[in-house]
Amino acid sequence: MNVLIAFAPQEEPVAVVEVSELRRVFKSKKGESVALERVDLDVKEGEIFGLLGPNGAGKTTLIRILTTLLLPTSGKAAVCGFDIAKEAQKVRPLIGVASGSERPGYDFKGSSPRCSSSTSTSTRSCTCSRLDFARELR
Ligand SMILES: Nc1ncnc2c1ncn2[C@@H]1O[C@H](COP(=O)(O)OP(=O)(O)OP(=O)(O)O)[C@@H](O)[C@H]1O
Numbered sequence: 001m002n003v004l005i006a007f008a009p010q011e012e013p014v015a016v017v018e019v020s021e022l023r024r025v026f027k028s029k030k031g032e033s034v035a036l037e038r039v040d041l042d043v044k045e046g047e048i049f050g051l052l053g054p055n056g057a058g059k060t061t062l063i064r065i066l067t068t069l070l071l072p073t074s075g076k077a078a079v080c081g082f083d084i085a086k087e088a089q090k091v092r093p094l095i096g097v098a099s100g101s102e103r104p105g106y107d108f109k110g111s112s113p114r115c116s117s118s119t120s121t122s123t124r125s126c127t128c129s130r131l132d133f134a135r136e137l138r
């Protein structure tokens with residue numbers, strides 16, 4: 001007996017983070033320090049993405065760029081389809097960041113009109129609301 005199970009084609013998940021050829025150089029009196037060199041990555045909606053690397057690999061630099069706290073030297077990055085350099089004001093209400101050793105860049109709850117400050121708001125539902133909000137902005 002053959003069994004054929006067909007699933008309705010799912011919509012392709014959208015990329016909420018898109019990074020292309022990203023480069024960041026820090027300049028000081030001592031010279032140049034290349035923190036990021038040609039970084040490419042995509043993170044799709046609903047995906048849990050771990051960014052791992054040794055000390056000094058550039059993880060914090062990348063997060064700072066994606067959260068619009070730092071500009072890249074070259075390359076492109078977008079969050080929910082918005083360019084982090086040219087459309088930072090549209091990116092900021094859509095994101096939250098909490099760093100282990102630094103102050104959070106944004107208040108996770110309440111920075112988006114769709115995210116209530118209720119403690120019962122789950123991260124997932126808040127993220128979805130932010131994506132819906134991003135789609136409306138476009
Ligand atoms: N503001 C800055 N000025 C000069 N150099 C910097 C600056 N910020 C980061 N760097 C350099 O950029 C490189 C990447 O640093 P970054 O802090 O992004 O790495 P990291 O992967 O987060 O490291 P860690 O695991 O220690 O947190 C390092 O060589 C670091 O010295």
Ligand SMILES: [Mg+2]
Nearest residue numbers: 058059060061
């Ligand atoms: Mg770090």
